[in-house]
Structure formats: structure tokens, C-alpha cells
Amino acid sequence: MEKIDFTAGNEKKFFDFIGKLGSERVALVSHTDLDGIICAKVVNRVVDVNVMKFVGYQALDKNLVQELKNEKVKKVIFTDISVENILFLREIEKFADVLIIDHHIFQHDLNSPNTTFINAQGYSASYICYYLFHRMQKIEEMDWLVACASISDWMLFKGIGWLSEVYKKYGDMYRNDENLLKKGKLWDLQYILSLVLIYFKDNLNMAYDFIPDEIEKVPVLEVYAKKVREEIEGQTKLFEKQKEKMGEVYFWLINPKYDVREIIVNRLCQVEKSKIFIVAQRRGRFYHISARRQDKKVNLPDVLRSLIKGFAESSAGGHIPAAGCLVLSKDIDEFRERLKKLDAKFIISS
Structure with missing residues (x-):
């Protein structure tokens, strides 16, 4: 994988945080779209996560702070979430160290003695997580999931060398063309996964469990995707x-x-x-x-x-x-x- 030019933070800060995890309780808080779900799968493959939550931005409030505090976590990892409320972050820092891995445009560099903020532009958050965590453990079998997350977030024009290899590995072809990228095996797979998340919007932990590790099992989920497809067609009209x-x-x-x-x-x-x-x-x-x-x-x-x-x-x-x-x-x-x-x-x- 090509070296990422981080906009905030760096690999050393990441490994310093991970190296201090120890046996303390860890919470993982990620976004609700496919990129957020796949981030969680990558992190949870390497880190022993005790509490996992998928949240929208409206949930970044005092109730979430209290919930994490009640869970007695000492480390909180945010992925694919742009944390803009500094006061929210400071409240979590009172009882836990924080790692944020994100790819959104940000207004403040959130790095502090208690928060490690890793940000890079032009990549999916899943790609950044994979880039960092695959240096700790072999997780190459997750490459197709990360590629699907990159497609769904339309983050396809950096890391092209790696993406091209993943496309080829699964019998597809990466084309640096917006129209041609919306065709092919991986495009169809990410679309099914995205529709499944919509179907299970109110129970994303179940959706997380349903997303398979093996690429061959994705078509089984079409029974859920079909219902959402019908809704999309009706609403678009x-x-x-x-x-x-x-x-x-x-x-x-x-x-x-x-x-x-x-x-x-x-x-x-x-x-x-x-x-x-x-x-x-x-x-x-x-x-x-x-x-x-x-x-x-x-x-x-x-x-x-x-x-x-x-x-x-x-x-x-x-x-x-x-x-x-x-x-x-x-x-x-x-x-x-x-x-x-x-x-x-x-x-x-x-």
C-alpha cells in the first residue's frame, strides 16, 4: 500500500496509543454507513473490543458520554466520525484515552495528551484503518470489504495501486473513470451491503454480524437488499x-x-x-x-x-x-x- 500523507497525526502516534491498550476495557464507536461498519470490522479483528456502538452525529452527546463511563471503558476508539464538539471530547477524556481515525474535513486538530487524532484526506476511513492495522496483523482477507467501503464512499482516486490489485484478485478490473467504476463485481457487492445496512438501520449490530467475511456469501443477503431497491425506485419517481x-x-x-x-x-x-x-x-x-x-x-x-x-x-x-x-x-x-x-x-x- 502506498504511504499515506496524514493531515493530522501520524503512524507513531497510532502505534503509541495501540501499544498502551493492555487489558483495559475498550469501546469502539463508529459511523452507521458501510465505511463505518467496515472500519469496525477491521479494528475488531485486531483489537479486543468490549463495547461496540454505531452512531449518527446526533448521538455524540452527554448520553453517550455517560454510557461509555458506565461501561467502565478506559480506551475509546472513534472511526469514520468527525468529532467537532470539543467539550464532548473533553468529557470522555476525563475517564478514557481516545483514538480518532477519520477522513472528513476537520476544523480543529484534536490531538492532545489524552486524544490521538489520525486524519487523511481522499481515502475511506476503512482504508486508513486497514493501512494502520494490517501492520500489526495479517488481515488481507478483509481487503474486499475495505475496497467495497471505499467504493461506497467514492474514495477511489488515492491508493489506486492497492485498489487495482484487489479488483484483480476478485476477478474485477479497476478503471480510473467515474462511469466505468459504477460497474462490475465489487460495485455490485458494495451496493448489496449498503442496502442491507439500510434494511437493518435500527439494528446495525445485527447488520454487522450479517456481513460475511467471505465474498462468496454476499449474494445470500439479496433477500433484504431487494426490499430496499424497490423503495429506492418508488421514491426516485x-x-x-x-x-x-x-x-x-x-x-x-x-x-x-x-x-x-x-x-x-x-x-x-x-x-x-x-x-x-x-x-x-x-x-x-x-x-x-x-x-x-x-x-x-x-x-x-x-x-x-x-x-x-x-x-x-x-x-x-x-x-x-x-x-x-x-x-x-x-x-x-x-x-x-x-x-x-x-x-x-x-x-x-x-
Whole structure:
């Protein structure tokens, strides 16, 4: 694997943290998408994890802090999660040392005496985990899972040498072309895995257990994926009727049976790559909002942060062409109004 140029932290800091794990209780907290799930599989293959949780960004709060404290963990590993709330992190540091392995754009270098922050841009978080942990233990049999996570997060243009070898190993071919990458064996496998996670959204630990170590067993999961496929097709047909056009932005409030928001917005943004697509879905107290613009001329994390400024319990982050945010349901109307007034000069980069 090619050497990673880390944006924050380095390999020495990682190995210093891992070397001090000892017999203390370890918690692993990872994101809910395929990249987050595969991160957990990689870490758990090498580290003896006592507590495993898959969380969205709204769960990074005092309740999670208390839960981890009650579990008497002394080490907490976050993967594929952009931790922006410094106070949240400081509360965990009172009882545990922290390792964060992430690939999102960040505002603060979180490295401190009690936190090791490892970040690299352009790779999936699973790839970064695999890169680091495979130096401790042979885990080559997980390479196809890491490749699938990279595909699902569209992190395919760094580490090309390794990706090409993995594609070849499983009878596929890596092509450095956006359209051609959306075909083939590994593309189909990652899509099935992603749909399975949507089906089991409310029980991701079960989904984690269902994802097989052997690539040959993935088609067995098609029975779950099929139900989500049908929902995606049905919801996509509603877009033209229900979308709101606001200048260069398409905004859509979606209400599906399954949480297919991100797959749908990823599909829509490929049609008009110079437009911003924002799809919002209510889940409990919050609206989960996904934003995409594929020509990369807009810094979407910055756009979303401007739109949610001042909203209680809100958060935003992600990558330049693909980002997300959370807002309380009471704030969605104000979010929409701000979106209508968004200054094109602000969002279009030079």
C-alpha cells in the first residue's frame, strides 16, 4: 500500500496509543454507513473490543458520554466520525484515552495528551484503518470489504495501486473513470451491503454480524437488499413532482419507509453535476439532511454550517462534494428559508 500523507497525526502516534491498550476495557464507536461498519470490522479483528456502538452525529452527546463511563471503558476508539464538539471530547477524556481515525474535513486538530487524532484526506476511513492495522496483523482477507467501503464512499482516486490489485484478485478490473467504476463485481457487492445496512438501520449490530467475511456469501443477503431497491425506485419517481428549485439548488423533503436518502441523492446528483441537491428526511426529533454537488466547485460543509448557524443541537460536516447536517424538526422551515436566500457568490468557489 502506498504511504499515506496524514493531515493530522501520524503512524507513531497510532502505534503509541495501540501499544498502551493492555487489558483495559475498550469501546469502539463508529459511523452507521458501510465505511463505518467496515472500519469496525477491521479494528475488531485486531483489537479486543468490549463495547461496540454505531452512531449518527446526533448521538455524540452527554448520553453517550455517560454510557461509555458506565461501561467502565478506559480506551475509546472513534472511526469514520468527525468529532467537532470539543467539550464532548473533553468529557470522555476525563475517564478514557481516545483514538480518532477519520477522513472528513476537520476544523480543529484534536490531538492532545489524552486524544490521538489520525486524519487523511481522499481515502475511506476503512482504508486508513486497514493501512494502520494490517501492520500489526495479517488481515488481507478483509481487503474486499475495505475496497467495497471505499467504493461506497467514492474514495477511489488515492491508493489506486492497492485498489487495482484487489479488483484483480476478485476477478474485477479497476478503471480510473467515474462511469466505468459504477460497474462490475465489487460495485455490485458494495451496493448489496449498503442496502442491507439500510434494511437493518435500527439494528446495525445485527447488520454487522450479517456481513460475511467471505465474498462468496454476499449474494445470500439479496433477500433484504431487494426490499430496499424497490423503495429506492418508488421514491426516485417522486422527485420531479416534489422537488423545490431554488436557483442552483434542488431541495426535497422525503418520507420513505427505509432510510434511502443518501442513495437517492447520490443518484440524482449524477444527472446535473453543477447543481446542489439537498434531500432532507425526518427521523425522530431531527431532520437528517444530505447535500451533493459533483463538480466540486462548492464547499458543501461550509455551506451547511452557514445554513444551520445558531440552531440548537445541530451539526454539519463531510467532504467538499458530499456533506450532511442535522437540524431539529422545528428548524427545518427556517433552514428552507435560509436556503432560498443563499448567496451564489458565497457558495461558488473560484
